[in-house]
Amino acid sequence: MEHYFQPEIECASREQIIELQNERLVKQVRHVYDNVEYYRKKMDEKGVTPEDIKSIDDLHKLPFLTKDDLRDAYPYGLVAVPLSDCVRIQSTSGTTGRRVVAFYTQHDIDLWDECCARAIVAVGGTKEDVVHVSYGYGLFTGGPGLNGGSHKVGSLTLPMSSGNTDRQIQFMTDLGSTILCCTPSYAAYLGESINERGLKDQIKLKAGIFGAEAWTQEMRRDIEKSLGIKAYDIYGLTEISGPGVSFECSEQTGMHINEDHFIAEIIDPNTGEVLPEGEKGELVFTSITKEAFPLLRYRTRDICVLSRKKCSCGRTHVKMSKPMGRSDDMLIVKGVNVFPSQIETVLLNKGYAANYQIIVDRVNNSDTLEVQVEMTPEMFSDSVTEVAVKEKELVNALKAMLGIYAKVKLVAPKTIARSEGKAVRIIDNRHLY
Amino acid sequence: MTVKQISVFLENKPGCLAELVAILSQNNIDMRAMSIAEMQDFGILRIIVKDTYNAVRIIKEAGFVTSVNEVLAVAIPDQPGALLQTLTALGEANINLDYSYAFTTAKKDMAYTVLRVTDNEKAAKVLGQKGIRMLGQEEMEQL
Numbered sequence: 424m425e426h427y428f429q430p431e432i433e434c435a436s437r438e439q440i441i442e443l444q445n446e447r448l449v450k451q452v453r454h455v456y457d458n459v460e461y462y463r464k465k466m467d468e469k470g471v472t473p474e475d476i477k478s479i480d481d482l483h484k485l486p487f488l489t490k491d492d493l494r495d496a497y498p499y500g501l502v503a504v505p506l507s508d509c510v511r512i513q514s515t516s517g518t519t520g521r522r523v524v525a526f527y528t529q530h531d532i533d534l535w536d537e538c539c540a541r542a543i544v545a546v547g548g549t550k551e552d553v554v555h556v557s558y559g560y561g562l563f564t565g566g567p568g569l570n571g572g573s574h575k576v577g578s579l580t581l582p583m584s585s586g587n588t589d590r591q592i593q594f595m596t597d598l599g600s601t602i603l604c605c606t607p608s609y610a611a612y613l614g615e616s617i618n619e620r621g622l623k624d625q626i627k628l629k630a631g632i633f634g635a636e637a638w639t640q641e642m643r644r645d646i647e648k649s650l651g652i653k654a655y656d657i658y659g660l661t662e663i664s665g666p667g668v669s670f671e672c673s674e675q676t677g678m679h680i681n682e683d684h685f686i687a688e689i690i691d692p693n694t695g696e697v698l699p700e701g702e703k704g705e706l707v708f709t710s711i712t713k714e715a716f717p718l719l720r721y722r723t724r725d726i727c728v729l730s731r732k733k734c735s736c737g738r739t740h741v742k743m744s745k746p747m748g749r750s751d752d753m754l755i756v757k758g759v760n761v762f763p764s765q766i767e768t769v770l771l772n773k774g775y776a777a778n779y780q781i782i783v784d785r786v787n788n789s790d791t792l793e794v795q796v797e798m799t800p801e802m803f804s805d806s807v808t809e810v811a812v813k814e815k816e817l818v819n820a821l822k823a824m825l826g827i828y829a830k831v832k833l834v835a836p837k838t839i840a841r842s843e844g845k846a847v848r849i850i851d852n853r854h855l856y
Numbered sequence: 857m858t859v860k861q862i863s864v865f866l867e868n869k870p871g872c873l874a875e876l877v878a879i880l881s882q883n884n885i886d887m888r889a890m891s892i893a894e895m896q897d898f899g900i901l902r903i904i905v906k907d908t909y910n911a912v913r914i915i916k917e918a919g920f921v922t923s924v925n926e927v928l929a930v931a932i933p934d935q936p937g938a939l940l941q942t943l944t945a946l947g948e949a950n951i952n953l954d955y956s957y958a959f960t961t962a963k964k965d966m967a968y969t970v971l972r973v974t975d976n977e978k979a980a981k982v983l984g985q986k987g988i989r990m991l992g993q994e995e996m997e998q999l
Binding site: 833837 | 861863865866867872893895897898900902919920921922923925954955972
């Protein structure tokens with residue numbers, strides 16, 4: 424039996440959603456035009472006025488926003504309300520360029536929490552549950568988002584934050600955590616640690632909500648097995664609010680975008696042209712309810728597909744696929760496109776840990792790709808030949824997947840930093856950008 | 857008649873072996889024999905110790921990847937041609953030798969060789985028939 428946090432909106436008819444979107448978009452464009460000089464200039468340059476936007480059919484007329492705009496307008500340039508009306512900021516880890524700083528009014532926080540509450544209820548969460556939040560708290564949106572969502576549901580919330588794995592496991596066993604929220608790589612690590620300690624039968628977890636990082640179906644199966652749970656995906660970005668922009672339901676075939684708050688488009692990343700439903704392209708979001716930081720047509724750089732296929736869960740909101748890569752995360756090695764998820768798939772299929780590091784370098788004007796993998800007891804042998812055979816199998820499997828040679832370097836266990844936030848998977852020593 | 861050998865995965869970088877040996881030393885683990893097989897990026901340390909069970913526990917706790925397997929330890933008179941007899945016996949019986957390493961003890965006139973073959977049972981039988989003496993776990997520990 425499927426449960427919903429807000430059934431009237433989560434299962435609303437397409438007509439109702441469009442009506443809501445039309446009304447909210449028109450209002451939002453006016454709000455932004457009147458209060459955000461930076462975007463007003465962009466609209467003026469494009470010759471678009473708020474009056475031109477009468478419904479979502481006119482959305483394509485609006486200019487895009489990118490991470491560069493956020494950098495240019497830093498810190499207050501895109502804030503649409505007086506600072507005195509803002510109650511919170513959240514920020515990204517900001518590994519490339521200057522960090523993103525997003526602002527929230529109390530109303531914005533309430534709506535964000537409701538989005539996260541929908542995600543928690545979708546995985547079976549109720550007020551009887553113990554929600555264990557191991558996302559980082561603080562500037563990172565992960566912890567505060569799921570924390571707020573859990574409060575809205577009325578679950579007992581464990582604000583664990585990231586790190587201190589021993590304590591995480593102790594709380595989990597002592598307080599009977601039933602829903603785990605963290606990054607998928609940390610979930611994998613927790614699963615590994617719990618099994619190492621022989622505590623699997625002492626945990627009560629039934630579901631996990633894992634996001635903020637790319638992960639594969641293989642990794643999902645791995646986590647589900649090691650923790651004995653159902654693992655669900657959640658998606659979001661600080662620019663738009665945080666986790667809960669979209670979330671997975673029982674069908675586990677994509678994430679429902681909260682369309683009463685965010686309008687999604689898929690565009691051709693090269694031309695900016697809007698693509699029809701079902702085509703793969705860059706995901707673009709328009710916030711239609713945010714007061715403090717209302718981004719219109721924000722380019723996420725995430726490549727994915729939207730689907731309006733009827734979902735067995737009963738929700739009517741459009742579903743997005745798991746991001747298939749980022750237009751700025753993809754590696755080009757020896758002219759070949761390499762996605763870290765491809766390497767992860769090979770490693771998991773070959774029985775290695777999902778913990779790995781990709782090192783790209785340029786030696787004598789030629790790219791090199793090295794994959795560092797941790798040795799496992801299963802792979803180890805006293806015989807050099809046997810280890811060499813396994814290493815060769817991995818090299819061949821990577822070659823088959825990627826189309827290029829990747830050197831495999833077997834390293835000692837636990838030497839590749841376990842992520843308690845976002846995993847550093849790629850070290851690109853070429854510094855091409 | 858076999859003895860237990862511990863293998864440990866070591867990264868090929870300065871101090872790795874020292875780290876492991878220090879752990880063994882701190883725990884009073886006495887090594888009877890040792891050898892290292894080196895690859896480009898890693899090495900496999902193989903040791904025979906007095907207290908295998910505890911040594912493995914300590915090595916695992918220290919976070920190393922390790923395994924235990926059975927090998928043959930052959931006593932060979934310390935004189936020219938003595939090893940040849942053993943190797944010939946194995947060769948004639950079509951038993952492949954994966955690797956081997958020798959060690960000596962305080963005992964005079966006697967050397968020892970560890971043999972890693974795919975079929976311990978068959979090798980032990982062949983060597984026994986030739987009158988070649990093999991060490992058991994207990995004798996190995998008491999050397």
